Amino acid sequence: NAGVMQNPRHLVRRRGQEARLRCSPMKGHSHVYWYRQLPEEGLKFMVYLQKENIIDESGMPKERFSAEFPKEGPSILRIQQVVRGDSAAYFCASSGSTGGFATGELFFGEGSRLTVL
Amino acid sequence: AQKITQTQPGMFVQEKEAVTLDCTYDTSDPSYGLFWYKQPSSGEMIFLIYQGSYDQQNATEGRYSLNFQKARKSANLVISASQLGDSAMYFCAMRERNTDKLIFGTGTRLQVFP
Numbered sequence: 001n002a003g004v005m006q007n008p009r010h011l012v013r014r015r016g017q018e019a020r021l022r023c024s025p026m027k028g029h030s031h032v033y034w035y036r037q038l039p040e041e042g043l044k045f046m047v048y049l050q051k052e053n054i055i056d057e058s059g060m061p062k063e064r065f066s067a068e069f070p071k072e073g074p075s076i077l078r079i080q081q082v083v084r085g086d087s088a089a090y091f092c093a094s095s096g097s098t099g100g101f102a103t104g105e106l107f108f109g110e111g112s113r114l115t116v117l
Numbered sequence: 118a119q120k121i122t123q124t125q126p127g128m129f130v131q132e133k134e135a136v137t138l139d140c141t142y143d144t145s146d147p148s149y150g151l152f153w154y155k156q157p158s159s160g161e162m163i164f165l166i167y168q169g170s171y172d173q174q175n176a177t178e179g180r181y182s183l184n185f186q187k188a189r190k191s192a193n194l195v196i197s198a199s200q201l202g203d204s205a206m207y208f209c210a211m212r213e214r215n216t217d218k219l220i221f222g223t224g225t226r227l228q229v230f231p
Binding site: 031033035041042043044045048055056059089091093095106107108109110111113 | 121152154159160161162163164208210216217218219220221222223224
């Protein structure tokens, strides 16, 4: 299965630690999106990246959260000094081109579930 | 501001019956896309069906169809011949032209019983 790969699937951190979530898009895709799903809620957009560029980070919290998509390697969502409210499922999605998912061509990974103790 | 509303927190349906999951949206953009996703208990997001605002016909994908009523700004998902495996959360989402992000509703939890 050459779909969107996220790891780790589950991550447990204590308050104040750092969390790093990785996303490898589908082969040939250069657009990555991160979404956060709090318990019993829908997904909320966080950030949209292309290779080496952040295109839209309007959904990212102003502090402690950062994202990158380097020329080589997976996209990384980094949360510094985690707090209990960061506990959520973090989903990555990829598409092949800007607006390419106009016809549903946005593919999600299985998510990374962060638990902050 | 764009918004997606799913007013049914939970729905029950008997196996082999049809069920409609409601979704209304609000946007000022004439060009937009509407999506439905299924999220089973395992957590992954599974794309079901897409409807473009300029599509003349309602979208269908197997047992899934989208009842698109543009004037009412509704995009209800119809699942025919429900199966036990259809039990899951269902999310409606919208994308406006010239943006690259989806706005999701709060979801409807569907339970199919024998």
